Amino acid sequence: MSRIIGIDLGTTNSCVAVLDERGQPKILAGEAGERTIPSWVSWSSTGQTTVGARARRQGVTNVQATVYGTKRLIGRKVNAADVSWFARLAPFQIVAAPNGDAWVRVHGQPISPQEVAAHVLRAVRKIAEDALGEPVTRAVVTVPAYFDDAQRQATRDAGQIAGLDVVRILNEPTAAALAYGAHRVREGRRVIAVFDLGGGTFDISIMSVEHGIFEVLATGGDSALGGDDWDRRMIERLVGEVSDTFQVDLTTIPVAMSRLREACEEAKKALSVDRETQISLPFLATDQTGAPINFERTLTRQLVESLTRDLLDRLEAPCRRALGDARVDAGDVEEVLLVGGMTRWPAVQDVVERLFHRKPSKGTNPDEVVALGAARYAGILAGQSDDAALLDVTPHDLGIKVGDSQFAVVVPRNTMLPVRARRLFATTTENQKFVSIELYQGDSTDVARNRKLGQVVLDDLPPGPAGSARVELVITVNVESILSVTARELRSGREASVMIRPSGGLSQRELVEIITRRQNEHASLGLLHAEPLGGAVRVTTRDHMLSKPDDDKP
Amino acid sequence: MADGALSIKLRCASWQQLATIYKRDLSHGTMFLRAAAPPAVGRSVRIELALPSASVIVLTGVVHSHVQDPQRGAGVVLALGPIPAGSLWLIESALASEHRRPATPVHGTPTLGASPPRGMVPGSSAVPVSPSISDSADVTEAEQHLIKALVAEAESLKQLNPFLVLGVGYEATDREVRAAFGELTRRYHPDRFARYESPELHKAAEDIFLLIRDAYRRLADAVGRAHVQKSLDTSPAVPRVISAPSREPSPVTLRTANTQRIVRDGGAPLLPARRSMPAPSPMMSEPFDVSPLEDLIDQGRLDEALVAYRVMGKKYPHDRPLRAGVLLCEGLRALAVRDRSLATLRFEAALEIDPSNERAARALADMRRQATNERKGLLSRLMGTKEP
Numbered sequence: 001m002s003r004i005i006g007i008d009l010g011t012t013n014s015c016v017a018v019l020d021e022r023g024q025p026k027i028l029a030g031e032a033g034e035r036t037i038p039s040w041v042s043w044s045s046t047g048q049t050t051v052g053a054r055a056r057r058q059g060v061t062n063v064q065a066t067v068y069g070t071k072r073l074i075g076r077k078v079n080a081a082d083v084s085w086f087a088r089l090a091p092f093q094i095v096a097a098p099n100g101d102a103w104v105r106v107h108g109q110p111i112s113p114q115e116v117a118a119h120v121l122r123a124v125r126k127i128a129e130d131a132l133g134e135p136v137t138r139a140v141v142t143v144p145a146y147f148d149d150a151q152r153q154a155t156r157d158a159g160q161i162a163g164l165d166v167v168r169i170l171n172e173p174t175a176a177a178l179a180y181g182a183h184r185v186r187e188g189r190r191v192i193a194v195f196d197l198g199g200g201t202f203d204i205s206i207m208s209v210e211h212g213i214f215e216v217l218a219t220g221g222d223s224a225l226g227g228d229d230w231d232r233r234m235i236e237r238l239v240g241e242v243s244d245t246f247q248v249d250l251t252t253i254p255v256a257m258s259r260l261r262e263a264c265e266e267a268k269k270a271l272s273v274d275r276e277t278q279i280s281l282p283f284l285a286t287d288q289t290g291a292p293i294n295f296e297r298t299l300t301r302q303l304v305e306s307l308t309r310d311l312l313d314r315l316e317a318p319c320r321r322a323l324g325d326a327r328v329d330a331g332d333v334e335e336v337l338l339v340g341g342m343t344r345w346p347a348v349q350d351v352v353e354r355l356f357h358r359k360p361s362k363g364t365n366p367d368e369v370v371a372l373g374a375a376r377y378a379g380i381l382a383g384q385s386d387d388a389a390l391l392d393v394t395p396h397d398l399g400i401k402v403g404d405s406q407f408a409v410v411v412p413r414n415t416m417l418p419v420r421a422r423r424l425f426a427t428t429t430e431n432q433k434f435v436s437i438e439l440y441q442g443d444s445t446d447v448a449r450n451r452k453l454g455q456v457v458l459d460d461l462p463p464g465p466a467g468s469a470r471v472e473l474v475i476t477v478n479v480e481s482i483l484s485v486t487a488r489e490l491r492s493g494r495e496a497s498v499m500i501r502p503s504g505g506l507s508q509r510e511l512v513e514i515i516t517r518r519q520n521e522h523a524s525l526g527l528l529h530a531e532p533l534g535g536a537v538r539v540t541t542r543d544h545m546l547s548k549p550d551d552d553k554p
Numbered sequence: 555m556a557d558g559a560l561s562i563k564l565r566c567a568s569w570q571q572l573a574t575i576y577k578r579d580l581s582h583g584t585m586f587l588r589a590a591a592p593p594a595v596g597r598s599v600r601i602e603l604a605l606p607s608a609s610v611i612v613l614t615g616v617v618h619s620h621v622q623d624p625q626r627g628a629g630v631v632l633a634l635g636p637i638p639a640g641s642l643w644l645i646e647s648a649l650a651s652e653h654r655r656p657a658t659p660v661h662g663t664p665t666l667g668a669s670p671p672r673g674m675v676p677g678s679s680a681v682p683v684s685p686s687i688s689d690s691a692d693v694t695e696a697e698q699h700l701i702k703a704l705v706a707e708a709e710s711l712k713q714l715n716p717f718l719v720l721g722v723g724y725e726a727t728d729r730e731v732r733a734a735f736g737e738l739t740r741r742y743h744p745d746r747f748a749r750y751e752s753p754e755l756h757k758a759a760e761d762i763f764l765l766i767r768d769a770y771r772r773l774a775d776a777v778g779r780a781h782v783q784k785s786l787d788t789s790p791a792v793p794r795v796i797s798a799p800s801r802e803p804s805p806v807t808l809r810t811a812n813t814q815r816i817v818r819d820g821g822a823p824l825l826p827a828r829r830s831m832p833a834p835s836p837m838m839s840e841p842f843d844v845s846p847l848e849d850l851i852d853q854g855r856l857d858e859a860l861v862a863y864r865v866m867g868k869k870y871p872h873d874r875p876l877r878a879g880v881l882l883c884e885g886l887r888a889l890a891v892r893d894r895s896l897a898t899l900r901f902e903a904a905l906e907i908d909p910s911n912e913r914a915a916r917a918l919a920d921m922r923r924q925a926t927n928e929r930k931g932l933l934s935r936l937m938g939t940k941e942p
Contacts (some may be wrong), residue, residue: 019636021633021635021636023583023636167748168748189729189732210732210733210736211732211733211736211737211740212736212740213735213736213739213740380745380746380748381745381748381749382748382749383746383749384636386740386746387740388740389736389739389740389743389745389746390743390745391739391743416767418744418760418763418764420764478744478756478760479743479744479745479748479760
């Protein structure tokens with residue numbers, strides 16, 4: 001049985017780690033000694049892909065065929081607000097898949113974010129295999145705690161495409177806490193907060209650590225807020241300045257936008273330390289007379305802070321809500337861990353300090369801590385270590401539609417996994433023949449704004465007045481976040497149940513097609529050396545298998 | 555000698571030996587080998603360890619140090635690499651399935667193999683093992699045993715009140731409750747079983763953990779504990795009192811409940827004492843001498859005792875000791891045919907009617923203690939955890 005690796009599949013960078021012989025997690029470095037690789041994928045005109053730092057360098061020249069930040073798209077609809085924002089500024093094309101999912105288009109070919117992520121995962125897997133000298137088929141992959149089921153499943157699918165059996169999806173803040181606290185907290189109970197502001201997502205988790213038990217008390221966040229937003233504000237500002245000075249719209253020049261984006265990201269990093277920095281972009285474009293535009297600009301931290309003040313405000317509400325959900329006062333939090341590159345920004349640290357009344361801990365490397373935690377968790381799952389256990393929670397409310405569009409919560413958010421929840425419901429009309437129970441996930445009281453996960457139909461109910469038939473609904477969510485629902489009419493004992501594997505957007509058939517297509521490509525290139533797909537390709541037909549799928553009677 | 559890894563074949567003659575090696579060495583990631591001419595420190599070693607079932611597991615490691623053990627003689631300590639999950643699992647499940655077989659007693663200090671390799675000549679102590687033997691049958695059987703153990707565990711936990719599930723006393727503090735929950739979580743959390751394939755096994759582990767978690771939820775704070783305690787006081791399905799075994803003849807004397815607690819080996823009170831006893835019913839004014847009937851029970855003549863209790867019970871329908879006696883006999887009979895849940899119900903009912911029925915109390919306490927010990931022992935073996 002091979003080892004299980006831990007992968008931090010980040011918006012901007014990815015990282016892989018494994019437990020070493022002594023049971024300590026260690027980062028696996030690539031050939032050039034790089035400990036993280038940029039989550040970038042680039043396609044040459046002949047269809048060859050490059051991943052990582054090389055792809056990122058290509059991003060300057062091969063602008064439209066170089067893709068990054070697709071973690072923002074994975075498992076998302078193209079019409080989601082932040083997706084369309086991202087699409088407006090990304091130099092590559094973002095298109096709608098037939099089912100409305102956000103895909104990218106490269107050389108005229110639509111490509112799912114899952115496939116893009118699979119390229120990154122494959123590169124990461126290669127690094128691990130080279131470093132370990134053995135094949136790797138199983139992995140724990142981290143996602144933001146605030147990812148919903150579709151985004152998680154899409155991440156699993158990406159693993160499957162990359163030939164990895166994703167043993168478990170782990171929440172990034174939880175991983176960070178595992179890496180940070182596993183050996184520190186032996187005695188006594190500590191409440192810690194993990195503040196994770198990465199490239200594209202923001203997560204806040206309140207956890208308690210005691211006797212090696214890592215219990216997530218509450219989690220919250222904003223899956224569409226991250227360091228990229230800071231970049232975007234800077235880019236928008238500079239684009240505006242160029243437009244005012246030279247009457248040139250840079251957004252129509254992909255190469256210029258790409259260079260500007262790089263420069264802004266660099267400037268942001270510099271401003272995390274210094275109060276001001278210089279941006280210098282010679283020959284950025286040509287003005288209307290054909291003369292080159294040499295863009296020179298001094299940026300101050302103060303300016304960037306004034307551009308991004310509202311982003312800071314968006315950090316507060318999730319923190320307050322998480323504290324409330326955890327029933328913990330800010331003062332009870334003994335330690336705040338910072339994760340994600342954007343937490344290096346001084347103003348972000350000020351927000352943390354103000355919210356939790358204490359200086360955050362900076363002892364850990366925010367870029368690597370998540371992968372290290374994933375490796376630790378992989379060790380627990382493989383039975384390599386038994387001194388720690390992880391108790392995670394459901395990130396969103398889970399419930400059913402009642403009445404016209406009301407959302408009846410059955411499993412509130414932040415319920416410890418695994419879950420087994422029972423609720424009784426009654427029929428609403430006389431001689432009601434059947435009930436259709438639709439399951440939703442989300443935090444809105446209006447079901448229409450939440451995500452539908454599936455439904456189960458219970459028919460042949462015994463006749464009687466309204467309310468006479470009582471339906472017991474049992475929802476279980478196991479530690480792998482797989483959901484199953486059973487509905488039972490108590491008098492007749494009629495039962496219907498369904499196991500819901502959320503769809504990440506790709507159907508099983510599409511997944512198999514992608515995988516076989518890739519195998520064929522490899523075979524034709526003579527590259528197929530019996531690549532072990534392992535247990536990754538477990539094609540099930542259980543998805544959304546409803547007891548009565550076509551039962552849509554009035 | 556070639557400079558590659560030393561290859562050593564060892565054989566574990568008995569399960570007990572394996573258990574010792576596992577507990578003493580393997581679970582700590584080390585291994586002691588007797589060797590007259592020990593190889594250099596840092597030398598890598600590859601060990602093929604044949605289990606009593608003829609399955610072979612491969613361990614790799616390096617020579618960590620040379621030691622002179624007073625008991626075991628001169629030798630080397632190996633620092634083993636991580637034991638592959640599959641191998642670890644083989645050992646654990648092998649030990650688990652061995653639990654079912656009669657143990658073979660082994661005398662003397664267990665050592666590795668019949669003759670630990672002198673100078674560690676590769677293969678010198680090799681016992682013919684057939685590497686082609688498939689473990690799959692073995693493995694499935696062991697997994698089945700583990701599933702059975704877990705399902706039984708879940709069933710037995712279902713019968714217990716939250717205090718008993720967590721194994722804490724009524725006076726437990728938040729801290730104690732959390733500590734108990736923490737320990738049980740480390741042992742039973744579904745993640746601990748993730749390395750097994752069987753969905754049935756995962757389900758069983760999940761069932762157990764849910765019971766533990768629910769108990770924890772209800773007892774996590776003082777308000778919850780008081781609430782549970784109150785519901786226990788009024789619920790008939792829960793044992794009320796385990797009274798101290800006593801030779802006092804009169805069954806109607808009121809005894810203090812918490813004179814003695816059954817203490818499990820960890821030291822924590824297994825059966826929490828209740829604060830107060832229900833007052834005896836005023837109807838019990840006419841004590842009936844049941845001692846001849848109790849003698850029948852003590853002699854194991856359960857059927858006769860049962861008939862006698864029933865006959866007497868018809869004559870004196872309000873006599874509580876008699877009614878309790880009927881239930882006691884029924885419980886003991888159920889116990890004789892290993893129907894533990896029925897037995898529990900009967901004993902509890904007997905105590906409900908006659909809280910002073912010491913035989914029922916003792917039987918119940920014995921059953922619980924036994925169940926706890928079995929659970930702890932078996933699960934420790936299954937999961938390879940050291941006893942706390």
